[in-house]
Amino acid sequence: MSLLITGGTGFVGQVLVKRLGDEQVSLATRSDSTAWPKALVGITAVVHLAARVHVMHYTEADPLAAFRAVNVDGTLNLARQAAAAGVRRFVFISSVKVNGEHTEFGHAFSETDAPNPQDAYGLSKYEAEQGLRQMAAETGMELVIIRPPLVYGPGVKANFAALMRAVQRGWPLPLGAIHNQRSLVALDNLVDFIITCITHPQAANQTFLVSDGQDLSTTELVRGMARAAGVPARLLPVPVWALQAGAGLLGKGDAVQRLCGNLQVDISKARQLLGWVPPVSVEDGLRRAVRGGGHGLPSFVRNANKSAQ
Template sequence: MTLHLLVTGATGFVGRAVCEQAARHGFSVKGALRVSRAVPSYVEPVVVGEINGATDWGGSLRDVNAVVHLAARVHVMRDTEADPISLFRAVNVEGTLNLARQAVENGVKRFVFISSVKVNGECTQSGRPFTEVDVFDPTDAYGKSKHEAEEGLRQIGLDSGMEVVIIRPPLVYGPGAKANFAALMHSVQRGMPLPLGAVHNQRSLVALDNLVDFIITCVTHTQAANQTFFVSDDCDLSTTELVRGLARAAGVSAHLLPVPVWALQAGATLLGKGDAVQRLCGNLQVNISKARSLLGWKPPISVDEGLRRAVAGTVEK
């Protein structure tokens, strides 16, 4: 029997790859779009407009067995909005729960929600990665909105019987990645000296192909029902190791200056960029033992291959 899948955020960095992989698995794929635009032939486009508590999902959910909900108001580095939490809640909480309720009304069996490691916090102690049973500690508006959406989805699942699966990825990288990862990759490709040669932290990452494989697994695996999972490449890296890995993938030399972390932190604090240095120098690890044991899942590609694909898919500007 053909599985009918609705993917929100279908034209985004992760959504495009999910639609492509789902089609390869023989799924019938609908892609929810905010505005009409061209999509690959294997995606049936459905225009839903802005996503919030009033969105009418109507025919987009007709005959759908499962939903992968990727669309969200994402983390904004320098948010200038006067009340950012309200905007995050409108999309990430009210929009998500509205979609879930209409999914229930339309007989959807499984709802896969892409949340974030930020639900648990911004950093971990060395050697103590987050697990799914750890306490929640979101610190910014994005993380708080994802946590609230998770809680609401669990309740909807309990009340309705619709299976809810929650995935909390760390930083996702791959061809077309943007923001900090793209900036770091471009710096490495250009041979810029980077003061990151003495950063001995540990951070979990997830290659786009690994995340997409895990999402598809969570759509189909019976044991994924009503579970929460962390996902990663299962090979944590220091920032120094990440830069060296990107350099190898790009076929260039890594120009790393061994600046002590305390000096980086002091300089960043003076420049008002302490948060950026925390992301580069702090620990943020996740444990994927649950995904391995319950679902029998393991990352299909290595971190080296993930970095190679990320670099190969990037057009230098």
């Protein structure tokens, strides 16, 4: 099989390329090129990882237009040319944000739920999914859509990396009384699932949610990071209401909502239809992520510590 991977030098793409090993793999770092014919010659499957990624604070006057230009227009442009070139399967890495931002405790998202994107990034991914489904129906090119939640592993950035560094440094964290449930996916698990979806016959024209298959509270996540790092977890049992109140005063309500809220996904479809089982445990995934390191202390933790004092 000959593959084209967009975003092949990124966080997920580098590991995917390494895992594919001897497969014939071509790489593209951008997704908004207007001319793909040369890159698509002889290609049997495309894995589309490249995207304008979610950010915490938008700087554009019209963030939705910026996301659409890459995540919708760029994706559909590539898919259209892939279908014309005879590519058999197009694997699109979407996001759980198409489902929404949070779930009720114990009620996980599934692939049959009505989409409910809440921000420009999630909406752009949803619109790309819609366009791809229509194109697949018109051209016969097989489509696989994968919606991962937060992906962690060696080289992870942003708040997850910063939280790992805070744990390793022994910072006291006001996260000892959070009893939420969140689904995450280890980088190696996501890559394994992508590889499964490249060739599995039952994956054709399906949408999948993917995770580690073991949900964690934020408190459990921090304890897991500490065990992986071989250090004690210094957790202060600050009530959620106090965190939320302090965060509201500091203008960090959204960050604490993500920290304290639930976001669970059901991977029963992947298990039953594809026979897929996450090969890496949460414990191993965290150990691998901790070895990759992180930088700084996340602002929501700094501010929460101040509000709790």
